[in-house]
Amino acid sequence: MVFVGMDHGTTGVSFTVLGEEPIHFKIGREELSAGKVSALEELSKRVDLGSIDLMAITYAMGDGIAEITPIEKVKNRGIISIGGAGKVTGGGTSVYDEIKESGVPTILIPGLHKNTPCMDERFRAAYSHAASPEKVSISYNAYLETGLSNMIVSDISSNSVSILVEDGKIRGAMDACVGAMGIIHGPLDLEMIRDIDDGKRTANECFSRAGAVKVAGVDTKVARTKDEIIRMYLEGSREAELAIQTMVMTIIMEIWGLRGITKRIDGIVLTGSIGSMQKPINIFQMIKDSVEEIAPVSMIPPTSGSVGSAQIAKAVFTGEKDILGIKVL
Template identity: 60%
Template sequence: MVYLGMDHGTTGISFGIISDEGIPIEVFKIDREDSKNGLVKAIDEIEKRINLSDIKLLAMTYAMGDGINTILPLNKVKNRGILSIEGAGKVTGGGTSVYSEIEESNIPTILIPGLHKNSTSLNPLFNASYSHQASSEKISIAYAALLETNWKNMIVGDISSNSVNILIEDGRIKGAIDAALGSIGIVHGPIDLEMIRNIDEGKITANEAFSNAGAVKIAKINTKVAHMKNKLLKNYENNDEKAKLAVDSMIMTIAMEIHGLIGISDNPIEGIVLTGSIGSLEKPFNFKNKINKYLKNKYPIAILSSESGAYGAAQIAKSVYNGKKEILGIPVDYTT
């Protein structure tokens, strides 16, 4: 028997499989475009690896997750747990196709919410300040970080297409800073004054601005989302000045965000956890070493693989199946 986790990421949909004992078995990724176009079926890919009847529980994430604030079984979820798909970055429809497949299957499944203004588990100051703080896969990443480090007070940084940093105190998520608000990622970033003017003048939409406000804006990279990271890293490796400026600027903004969360925490921070395709990167540059330029070795730093979202979701499935009624302060409404 196994548990399954699904990470609804920007560049693809990842599935993590763990054993009854919580040991990772395998992770695999489905391309969004292939899913949307029917070239790959999520259920087929799952069945290549395990029998569907062996899945005790699947925990999945989907988009912003701002329509729910509790971990729920799919039959209690309306509108896929979101308020709207608009204004949420690049939209391909691949994640929607996978959601429909899971919904139509007989796999027992729960949906993980995002962090937003209606989340009852968070510091109300964050909820009052920001309508949205983090999409649902950040919950599974944070849970993986908690299990891996056993730190109760930490910052979890997921650095990839987006950059989202999460503050955890006493084993509960206190708040987070979304990609649209603070630091830049590879693809997404905050909308600044120049972009606001372009939006008001009708040159671009707000979503287009958000989806091109990351390091790619500085590096002048314009290609498919799935190829942007590799293009940036290749340019960096080739000593392209724009790519180097983009990477260094991105790291500076992430450090600012981490320091900001440390500054408002009530408890001493035990350590920093870095993950994501950039946060776990060692070549062509070591992200941990670069961020330590700003953190000045004051905190232990743990690195999780970029697969932590999928495996973390699977660990949530395991914990919920075994009766846990709260994950990082987020309530659970599920009965086996």
């Protein structure tokens, strides 16, 4: 049996093929938006498309659906609007349409939002959006890898999102626009709100420069931002050092905040290109040292989004009707 998972991320679209041996690959957003690469052609180089039993994909905010849904039953790619979703390049849209038209059996994973039944009603009341769909995939991968039913999963990369899992169900999450900083995205503060009101920048433009980039003063292409901040940090830049320290502080605050509203946490799982980073900067250890008082801290690789999607595809194909509290249509 062959299962494929896709993670629609900020810097690119990642795939995992679960067959005899796992295969991972990523296509950069700039390549996709320029029309230089076909996602299906790249996938077909690694697996016979006709052998795929089921593919599970994510797209944008995933706020237009609340169940894991066959792609042919999804309207408007499973979103309410593309607005407010960070930098828009169109690359992910072309991948979605390619997959839908391919005939490969495919399901779409929803995001976490105010209409997600398994979420605590207080989270649903407080936040219209809590996390994009790949966070469901990441949480499922963490659940399978650790066996934990009560945990906090923090995905830290271009943005930072922490997810609360209680009794094997996703109960809450803090999205980047209201919670911790990532490399690119972060919460909107008062100065940004004033800039928006004064017409200096759109809310989405502010959101896309509210992470570590804001502190480091970096202004480059999204795909290069992380490497630029790391380069500056290693060269002794005070701005880059402060950017990393500030980002880590907000992540620690977020994890402790989620701990404060639940009775039991058996583990904390870090992932993402930043959350799992140990070299050249040991950001994993920085966070671990400040939260291990809560529970043991572990990590899963930054491929967890596409891996988790593929694992969801396998679970659904074999008859699972519930993934961490999210129903399968």
